[in-house]
Amino acid sequence: MASSPSRRALLRAAALVAATPVMSTIPVGRAAAQTGAAAAAAAVAAGLPAPTAWAVRPFELEDVKLGQGVFAGKRQLMLDHGRGYDVNRLLQVFRANAGLSTGGAVAPGGWEGLDGEANGNLRGHYTGHFLTMLSQAYASTGDQAYADKIRTMIGALTDVRAALRTAPRMLAVTGKWGGAHENVRGSYQYVDLPAAVLGGAAAITLSVWVKPTHNANWQRVFDFGNNATRYMYLAGRNANGAPRFAITTSGPGGEQGLNGTAALPLNQWSHLAVTISGSTGTLYVNGSAVAQNTSMTLNPAALGTLTNNWLGRSNFSTDPVFAGAFDEFNVYSRALTAAEITSLQTNEAKNSSAGLGNLASYYFSATTGGTFADASGRGLTATLRRTWGGPSHPGFLAAYPETQFIDLESRTTADYTKVWAPYYTAHKILKGLLDAYLATDDDRALDLASGMCDWMYSRLSKLPDSTLQRMWGIFSSGEFGGIVETIVDLHSITGKAEHLALAKLFDLDKLIDACAANTDTLDGLHANQHIPIFTGYVRLYDATGETRYLTAAKNFWGMVIPHRMFGIGGTSTAEFWKARGLVAGTISDTSAETCCAYNLLKLSRMLFFHDQDPKYMDYYERGLYNQVLGSKQDKADAEKPLVTYFIGLTPGHVRDYTPKQGTTCCEGTGMESATKYQDSVYFTKADNSALYVNLYSPSTLTWSAKGVTVTQTTDYPREQGSTLTISGGSATFELKLRVPSWATGGFRVTVNGSAVSGTPNPGSYFTVSRNWQSGDTVRVTIPFRLRVEKALDDPSLQTLFYGPVNLVGRNSSTSHLQVGLYKNAALSGDLLPSLTPVSGKPLHYTLNGTEFAPFYEGTEDRTHAYVRRAEPKVVFGNTDSGVANPAKSDGTTLLDEIWAGAPFANKGALVSRVQSTVNSWVSAGLLSQADGQKVVTTAQNATYVP
Known part of the structure; x- marks a missing residue:
């Protein structure tokens, strides 16, 4: 353990007292974070109420090391990409905007350049993402190569801001006869x-x-x-x-x-x-x-x-x-x-x-x-x-002129070819700078970040509220991403009252008030324009105590999950939401924008800090183990991060890992996701009395506050369980093990080989309390079952899950596959026996000639995330009754109703369910007496797996 706290630890400590008056006078600079942390400690020592905003808190990335497994493999691809990429390419547009030499560097292209979509009006955003990725890579690995790249970028951005602060200066180059002046493209x-x-x-x-x-x-x-x-x-x-x-x-x-x-x-x-x-x-x-x-x-x-x-x-x-x-x-x-x-x-x-x-x-x-x-x-x-004069404030930093920000203030209609989310881009740069400061202690990064907020406050504080409300409501042009969250985080370091005031200037009152009242107005809204807003509003609640922010965020989450959620955890179609409850009706080639999943994970995580409802971590597992993992291609590339933009869910869709030349917002968040896979594996209760194990992932936690190390050994999700070992010392705490909501096949816990008493309930945390000693071993066993999840608006359209893993069919057909799963269902209700395992390929199965494989595998196969459920005949244990499987007007079939009673203790219990269901359907005129008897007889004669 280091003798002095890390920047992230200081930020965490300072954040807990961000709303206290003592913070408002803290100066910016190297001592600011230390002073903020000291203020936090002094406040508690003086007897003031201990901060209660977060009941549980995360560990820092450097505290949790990933072990070998599906996450580590994906992460290594991104680490290699980040380690080898020439950051001067990212800096090209910044240097050009300031009239500085670009050294011949070529911008990445796509959205991050002058020639991309809408003339590159988002340029600079990708640089911010890259800074965050490098910062997380450095925190996770300690590899100095990442810190060196960060310092190169911060140095260059410092030079850029200095150049923008002054009148333009000649850029001397070799001329025809001696010296010459160059107008760098993009310098205006x-x-x-x-x-x-x-x-x-x-x-x-x-x-x-x-x-x-x-x-x-x-x-x-x-x-x-x-x-x-x-x-x-x-x-x-x-x-x-x-x-x-x-x-x-x-x-x-x-x-x-x-x-x-x-x-x-x-x-x-x-x-x-x-x-x-x-x-x-x-x-x-x-x-x-x-x-x-x-x-x-x-x-x-x-x-x-x-x-x-x-x-x-x-x-x-x-x-x-x-x-x-x-x-x-x-x-x-x-x-x-x-x-x-x-x-x-x-x-x-x-x-x-x-x-x-x-x-x-x-x-x-x-x-x-x-x-x-x-x-x-x-x-x-x-x-x-x-051509645009100069910045309105010395803190201005961007890769394009201030004109987009100025135009937005009078704009009433969307036109992304002229104004394309300038505050979204500002957020990405600001977030990258803050992460760089926290990772490397480079004061220049903090100064740049603080200056950006000073500049934004100088602009936005002069505008009437009606103008701000109009701006933030404009599609795309007014998008500001997660800027509120980052500003509040920065305020917890600087203590500047103006910075907290700036965060509140991004209030979109119409949306906040509707969500606070639990009124769903999301139909027609741009999804990722609004999801990250709420992470900021949760942080504003932390800083101000205004409950409408937290209430709105919780209700908003419930409007999206599950009502607008695809099985993999994603949401949106062509970036927009439609009416509540539409899932099948929104499936397209542009479903599930990857940024949406990234931001929903952040929001779920943040809400869990306030409310330890297991549903938030259930969703986190779903989104992380499926869409987020599956959005990264399993392939090395020096030029591109190879991350999806949309996840097309139409039949036979092929994932595109280099959309729009590979520099979209989703490539950016994809780089970030791949370098922080471990950020929510463990949380600690605020008083360190409990350790939450949220995800089963090979990892090692260094819990300095308790003086112990927790090592999780598993090949999950290819293994149905995990082993946790305590080492380094002894400590008393509650070990809270998440019982996934899908874990209906049992959840068993042993400590040092002895079973722990108690009944773990799916969708809860199972607590083991003891004085832990070095060498104690906890074994968690979580049997998987194959199940289906039905589209809310079309029960016959279903997606397959085995435990936490979404299984997709690999088939070139562009029509929905017709799939039957009841023919050999187990008494437990597990549908897996109807599939055939593929030898040597964990989590791979075949059914009717189609291979089903984990969604998280980043391949370019044509896949079917949703299949059409087809059970034409009543079959039990592979024995066909010869009776057509009847259906009610809502689409529920006889077999659906029978198997809804699973798990069955034994064959007799299943036959009893068949008899009672048949009687009901015969009485309702949905099944003839003769066919009903055939169904019961077949059920009695069939052989079942447990």
């Missing part, structure tokens, strides 16, 4: 020239060296104008990809132009020149005249004095900013001759026959500032600027 930078740059000249030459780095059309090399009506520009690429010069006083329809014939090569220097004299305009590319117009009536003098004289920016706001480098921009008050332009190809302007431009001349020689001297003698200093 341009060079602003003084109004007098054209000098009212009627004849003119504009000459420039450019090295374009991107092939977007309509990037302006220069644009001199007032607006989109009066201007003169040179674009590196027109609609056909070739250079174009145009001049107009009446907008695009009045343009007089010159068009090149070929595209400029990327990443190579090209010389462009335009001359106008009289009625003739000529466009030169690399010394050759490629276009000429002898009927021009416009020249710069006709434009007058212009307000927007720009290099790299267009007067049309939707045009892209020029991406590439500039060298030697010269403006002459005459038309250079062809020979003079040829001379410029092999000489600096000052050494050419043309000489320096007499109206303006910029070398772009290296400077540490953001201004460029004019060598023409006219003193027309140029200034480097951003």
Whole structure:
């Protein structure tokens, strides 16, 4: 045990007193968390009530080590991915936004780049996920490689924020003749020239060296104008990809132009020149005249004095900013001759026959500032600027301009191509920074995180409540993810009153009030926009004591589970919810967005801290052992994390592990899930008097507070039980073993080989209390049974479970498989005897030629998560009665009603159930007397497994 508490321990301690006034004056910095922890200890020592917000608490990741098993195998794939990935690729968009060198790094693509969906309006989110993944990997393994990557990223983000805080500065690169200035793509930078740059000249030459780095059309090399009506520009690429010069006083329809014939090569220097004299305009590319117009009536003098004289920016706001480098921009008050332009190809302007431009001349020689001297003698200093100005607050940090945040404040309709969840992205970055601080004690990460919250508060606190309510209610644009949870966590460290106030500014009152009143309004809502909101509201309850937050979260959970839950634990269709109770009616190729499962697990876990209802951990096991595990492909990949976005539940669906180029929100949460599989295996009661064993997973817990180690040895779920061994010392505590709700086949516990008395009930915790000694061994046996779960809105559509494991059929058919399971059902009610085990493959079975395998196996097989239950004949113990299996109007069949009475103590009990059920159905006119007798006789003559 370390001599000083970890950051996470300090956070936990500080969080328990987050609402106490003493926290509000704690300064930000390395001492802040320590002061917060000291305040917590002082508060308790002074006799104030001990914190009661969390009745149980989790252990830190470093306290629980995973043993070999299905989780460790999946985790290793992600650890290897994270260890080998070049984080400079993730930092590329941040550095570009700040006008810093990207070092040639290539962004991952997809949502995390400039060219992805909606122009990459979520860029930066994936970087936050990656920071969290690295932080969890470091906490879990102690591998310094992860800490090194974290520090690299934090250092880079610190540089980015510093660059954003100041006016843009020249990015010097090697030019055609020496130094040059580069506009990194994504920097939104341009060079602003003084109004007098054209000098009212009627004849003119504009000459420039450019090295374009991107092939977007309509990037302006220069644009001199007032607006989109009066201007003169040179674009590196027109609609056909070739250079174009145009001049107009009446907008695009009045343009007089010159068009090149070929595209400029990327990443190579090209010389462009335009001359106008009289009625003739000529466009030169690399010394050759490629276009000429002898009927021009416009020249710069006709434009007058212009307000927007720009290099790299267009007067049309939707045009892209020029991406590439500039060298030697010269403006002459005459038309250079062809020979003079040829001379410029092999000489600096000052050494050419043309000489320096007499109206303006910029070398772009290296400077540490953001201004460029004019060598023409006219003193027309140029200034480097951003199209969006600069941040509204020094704490701003993002991979794109603040414009998305500004636009959201007046937006009334969703348009993700313009504003796509900026506060969601801010949350991911903030969460990554906080996790990085907790993992590495790097104060820079805390400073960045605190600054982000200061900036958000400076924006949002100025808005009226009606504006905030509108913003948070807009689909996608107003999505803010789990930002409230992270802000409250940060507040427990900083103690800044503004940070807690900021968290409350994200209250979506319409939703909170409806859920607090247990009024289900989820139909039509964007699922993952709203699930993580509630983890934040639970934390706000912790910090403020306002019960409506906790009540709303509990009721919300109950609206989703089970009423909108698929068997694997997922929810949503095409990211949205439909009416309560619709399950079969929402199955599609876009079912069960993986982020939804990730966030439902977090919410379930957090609610359990307040209310130890086993249903929360029952759900946690379902979602973790099925959708979350199954969302990770069982394959190594250096480039992609290989995690699903949607889990298609249609028949024969093939899981897509690289959706949208592999950088969606779900890949992000998938990376996080795979590095924290152990976070809920064990909890401790707040006073350390009890240890909750929530999941049966090979793992080792170091319980420092008790001075003991608990080692869980198991191959669960391939093993139907687990062994826990106490070592390191002696301690008195209650061992609370979760009895899964599906464990109807018995739950047996022995300590040192002796059975423990008591009746474990499915869906509860079984408690063993004693003074534990080193060497004590607890054996838990949990027999599995095959069962089905029926879709709420279509009982004939069912999914198979063996213990905690969802079994899916592997079959190329795109229609629902017809499956019968009663033919050899056991007296216990176990349906497994109707399936045939596959030798050498645990948890694999065949039925009617189809293999059924665990959903958690991350394969690319065509699978059937739901099957159509078909029991056409009444069969017992593989003996066919010859009688058709009748059904009631609600779809319940005779066999359904018979087997609903399982488990049966013996064959006689089953036959008795058959007789009473047959009598009821005959009396109701649903079965003939003769067929009823055949059914009873068959049941009497059949042979059953126990």
